[in-house]
Amino acid sequence: MLQVERLGIRYGAVEAVDNLTFHVPDSTCVALIGSNGAGKSSVLKGIMGLASATGSIRLGNTDLGGLKSHQRVSAGIALSPEGRHVFADMSVKENLLVGAAGHDREALVTEMFGLFPRLGEREKQIAGSMSGGEQQMLAIARALMSKPKLLMLDEPTMGLAPIIVDQVIVLINVLKKRGLSILLAEQNAEMALEVAEHAYVLETGRLKREGASADLARDPAIQEDYLGL
Amino acid sequence: MLDLFLQQSMNGFAQGMSYALIALGLTMVFGVLHIINFAHGEVYMVGALGAVLAATYLGAPYFVVLGVGIVVGMALAWLIALAGIGKVLDRKDGSSTVLLTTFAISIILYEAVVTFFGPTPLRIEGIPGRSEFGQTVVTNQRLFVIAVGLFVLAGIEFVLRRSDIGRQIRALASSAFAAQVVGINVERIRVVTFVAAGALAGLTGALMVPITLFSPTIGHSIIINAFVVVVIGGMGSAAGAVVCGIALGLLEAYVAIFMPQQFASALIYALLLVTLLIRPKGLFGRARA
Ligand SMILES: Nc1ncnc2c1ncn2[C@@H]1O[C@H](COP(=O)(O)OP(=O)(O)OP(=O)(O)O)[C@@H](O)[C@H]1O
Ligand SMILES: [Mg+2]
Numbered sequence: 001m002l003q004v005e006r007l008g009i010r011y012g013a014v015e016a017v018d019n020l021t022f023h024v025p026d027s028t029c030v031a032l033i034g035s036n037g038a039g040k041s042s043v044l045k046g047i048m049g050l051a052s053a054t055g056s057i058r059l060g061n062t063d064l065g066g067l068k069s070h071q072r073v074s075a076g077i078a079l080s081p082e083g084r085h086v087f088a089d090m091s092v093k094e095n096l097l098v099g100a101a102g103h104d105r106e107a108l109v110t111e112m113f114g115l116f117p118r119l120g121e122r123e124k125q126i127a128g129s130m131s132g133g134e135q136q137m138l139a140i141a142r143a144l145m146s147k148p149k150l151l152m153l154d155e156p157t158m159g160l161a162p163i164i165v166d167q168v169i170v171l172i173n174v175l176k177k178r179g180l181s182i183l184l185a186e187q188n189a190e191m192a193l194e195v196a197e198h199a200y201v202l203e204t205g206r207l208k209r210e211g212a213s214a215d216l217a218r219d220p221a222i223q224e225d226y227l228g229l
Numbered sequence: 230m231l232d233l234f235l236q237q238s239m240n241g242f243a244q245g246m247s248y249a250l251i252a253l254g255l256t257m258v259f260g261v262l263h264i265i266n267f268a269h270g271e272v273y274m275v276g277a278l279g280a281v282l283a284a285t286y287l288g289a290p291y292f293v294v295l296g297v298g299i300v301v302g303m304a305l306a307w308l309i310a311l312a313g314i315g316k317v318l319d320r321k322d323g324s325s326t327v328l329l330t331t332f333a334i335s336i337i338l339y340e341a342v343v344t345f346f347g348p349t350p351l352r353i354e355g356i357p358g359r360s361e362f363g364q365t366v367v368t369n370q371r372l373f374v375i376a377v378g379l380f381v382l383a384g385i386e387f388v389l390r391r392s393d394i395g396r397q398i399r400a401l402a403s404s405a406f407a408a409q410v411v412g413i414n415v416e417r418i419r420v421v422t423f424v425a426a427g428a429l430a431g432l433t434g435a436l437m438v439p440i441t442l443f444s445p446t447i448g449h450s451i452i453i454n455a456f457v458v459v460v461i462g463g464m465g466s467a468a469g470a471v472v473c474g475i476a477l478g479l480l481e482a483y484v485a486i487f488m489p490q491q492f493a494s495a496l497i498y499a500l501l502l503v504t505l506l507i508r509p510k511g512l513f514g515r516a517r518a
Contacts, residue, residue: 050409073412085407087400097393098400099411146412 001026001181002047002150006055009042009205016042017053018205024150029172029182031196031213033189033226039205040185041082044152047183048072048079059150078148082155082185084139088128092119095127095138099145112141115171133164140171151175152183157191169195189226193217201226232364237482243371243440245478246378250433251451252458252470253385254426260402260465261422264324267331268309269430270452271338276302276431277438277447278342284353291355295377295435302431303424309334310423318419335448342445355439374436381432382471389467398422402465457497461504463514473512 002024009017017039024030032040046053049069057064062075078099087095096109096119113120116137122130127138136156143151153172157165165188172182172195186192193199193213201209201222209216216222251273258266279301283289289297313330317323355370389395401408401418408415434447441447458477462469477497484493504511 048410050406068414069409070412070414078412079410081407081410085404085410087403087407089403090396090399094396094399098396098413142411 001028001060002183003058004043004047004055005057007043007046007057008054009039009046009051011051016051016205017046017202019055020200020202020205020207022200022207022210024181024183025198026181027176027179028198029176029184029196031184031186031192031199032202033186033192033199034202034208035187035226037204038202040187040202041154042205043202044079044081044154044183044185047152048077073146073148076147076149077152078143078146078150079152080136080139080143080154080156082158084132084135086127086130086135086138086142088126090127091124092127092130092138093123095142096145099142105145108145108147112144115144115174116141133160136160136164136168140168144175148180150181150183152185154185155187156184157186157188165191189222193227233486234483235362235365236367237486238479239365239367239371239375241479241482242475243374243478244481245475246374247433247437247451247474248454248458248477249471249474250378250381250429251455252462252474253382253467254429255452255455256459256462256465256467256470257398257402257422258426259459260467261398262314262318262327262419264314264318264327265331266309266423266426267328267452268313268335268338269331269426270448270450270455271335272302272305272309272427272430272448273434273451274342274445274448275305275338276434277443278346278434279431280435280438281351281353281443285351291439294353295432298431298433298435299428300431302427302429302434304427305338305431306424306427307420309427310420314423315416315420335452339445339448346445348445351443353439353443355436368440370439374440377432377436381429385467394418394421454497457501459511460501461511463511466511466513469511469513 004023005021007017007020020043022030032043034040042051045051047057049067049072059075059077064072064075067075087098090098093109096112097105100108118134119137119141122134127135130138140153140156156168169191175182184192184196193216196213199210199213199216200207209222251269255266255269258264276298280294280298283297284294309331313334314327317326317330320326356373358369359366360369360372389399397413397418400411400413401415405415454477458473459470462473481493484496
């Protein structure tokens with residue numbers, strides 16, 4: 001589904017991502033793990049066209065290089081950004097509609113309300129007045145409104161209670177079954193390794209480890225550095 | 230006294246409507262592009278000029294003249310966006326550079342109009358006649374300005390709330406980052422907003438020119454009042470621009486009952502100063518995220 005090769009992202013003198021190669025297969029969840037400043041968000045922004053990147057990014061047969069963000073969304077990429085960034089002064093439903101591509105939007109909204117009943121109950125509520133967890137759900141639902149092939153989630157569990165984190169895990173599994181590919185950026189390595197099939201560990205912009213989640217979870221070095229065991 | 234008050238209420242309302250429409254364009258452009266369009270007043274002026282020329286040389290009926298004002302405003306705004314904004318905005322410090330480029334454009338437009346048409350005021354007829362309400366007499370043109378203004382404001386509200394493009398404009402005003410994330414074509418929405426503000430300014434020029442007469446300085450006068458309105462109303466607040474625009478028109482008219490015109494200006498700047506000191510975000514402003 002997604003093929004990223006020799007990705008490089010720099011902000012002035014800061015090299016945020018250096019020569020990173022990875023891929024996300026169809027209907028699979030792949031995690032990017034790393035601590036603060038490792039470069040996870042930068043990778044997602046690079047894929048989204050929100051940060052200028054070198055290297056090659058392909059979605060299926062489409063080369064995303066040189067495309068603007070809105071063209072990448074049309075190509076099938078969606079992002080639920082770190083910090084949610086919902087449209088605070090618009091209603092829940094308007095937040096969804098603004099993320100929708102083309103036709104059948106009412107049907108899509110209904111579908112989202114099925115997936116996220118909490119949002120359905122709050123259709124008219126102003127997004128800025130919702131709880132952090134509700135805003136996170138809204139950010140994910142809004143991303144899904146463009147009918148993406150690849151959904152990127154940036155720290156979807158940050159600041160959420162363990163029950164809600166479990167809901168996010170359930171949700172990711174549902175979306176995978178529906179055929180979506182998911183790229184998950186997480187500091188919460190425990191959660192990420194639970195939900196993802198495969199993970200890449202970043203440290204200061206470089207790939208440090210990669211492997212099947214189950215293998216990484218058993219690795220003593222990973223346990224010590226990222227799982228706090 | 231009551232008659233005079235009612236009289237001035239109608240006059241002030243019509244004038245205030247022009248402030249509201251101009252300030253609304255300024256504040257929408259500020260909210261969406263985060264720039265101050267200094268040339269906005271000249272778009273109003275050139276729209277009014279287009280109306281005068283269409284009426285004088287083509288003998289067009291007034292409804293066509295209004296359309297000419299709108300088209301001229303849109304075309305000019307589009308050119309300004311092309312020449313003074315598009316290339317500049319995404320640079321570092323782009324917003325302050327745009328202040329200068331639009332300032333330069335406003336001077337070029339003003340001087341060009343003075344050079345070609347001279348400083349003598351030009352006039353056209355709008356809606357003829359006047360209406361009497363008891364002792365109060367209002368020209369039909371003023372009533373027309375009020376009616377069209379209310380209709381346009383309702384239309385804008387409807388578009389912003391109900392249409393895709395309106396939602397995209399509000400989304401972009403709320404967060405440029407999130408707008409890009411959801412796949413809004415940000416550049417397109419910026420141009421649309423800018424051209425829509427131009428249409429509004431051109432229309433307002435054509436609406437007001439039968440009342441104010443045309444002179445090349447009308448752009449200056451209105452933009453200064455519109456800035457005051459936008460600052461008092463809160464930068465980026467549409468409701469603030471409309472309410473404060475109409476309030477300013479009314480205030481000017483009431484003050485004129487008791488004092489010469491210049492005192493009205495002094496009073497308005499005093500209000501501006503007080504607002505900046507007490508509520509720097511304006512009456513309708515909110516802290517932005
Ligand atoms: N717009 C920017 N300008 C300059 N430097 C930036 C910018 N964005 C990120 N960086 C730098 O790039 C590096 C990687 O940041 P990034 O946000 O990608 O990390 P992250 O892994 O997402 O961290 P976190 O877990 O804290 O979200 C950091 O050193 C950061 O300071
Ligand atoms: Mg991050």
